[in-house]
Amino acid sequence: MNTQPPAPDPVDAIAAQWAVVRPDLDTLPMAVFGRIYRLAAAMRGRVDKAYAPYGMTLGEFDVLATLRRSGAPYTLSPRELTATLMITTGGMTGRLDKLEKAGLLTRNPDPNDRRGLRVTLTERGRDLVDQAVGAGLERQREAVEAALTEEEAEQLAGLLRKLLTTTA
Secondary structure, eight states: OOOSOOOOOHHHHHHHHHHHHOTTOOOHHHHHHHHHHHHHHHHHHHHHHHHGGGTOOHHHHHHHHHHHHTOTTOEEOHHHHHHHHTOOHHHHHHHHHHHHHTTSEEEEEETTEEEEEEEEEOHHHHHHHHHHHHHHHHHHHHHHHHHOOHHHHHHHHHHHHHHHHHHO
């Protein structure tokens, strides 16, 4: 873990530019969210690379992981998946098509709604997501441990939870 004070980053430069042209602005919220956005983009790339050996993207992993976390029988409706993952129905359909073609999930008629479908994780899909989740977590762990103590990571997680629950 690096104990040196952090060097200025691109968000600092952006805030400094605003301070020159609009000194009346409080750019602290920009500093918080600018870093969240940039961190999310950077980690998305790292985690995507972790899932690539398993033949999936982060978005595809999210579908499989959502089904896996739902517990046996690992079945949800496309609507439940879409709501959980916050993507469009069109985006979900594309992911489901690819994952079904790869044999990682199945889509079957909903026995309780003849217009509905149920998406179920296959055994192969469950095995694959169980392997991939460890690889993604390892990338995230490496990033956290390179910059933060365990106490700092817990504090940051709590602060982000607080921010998320008041803005969502």
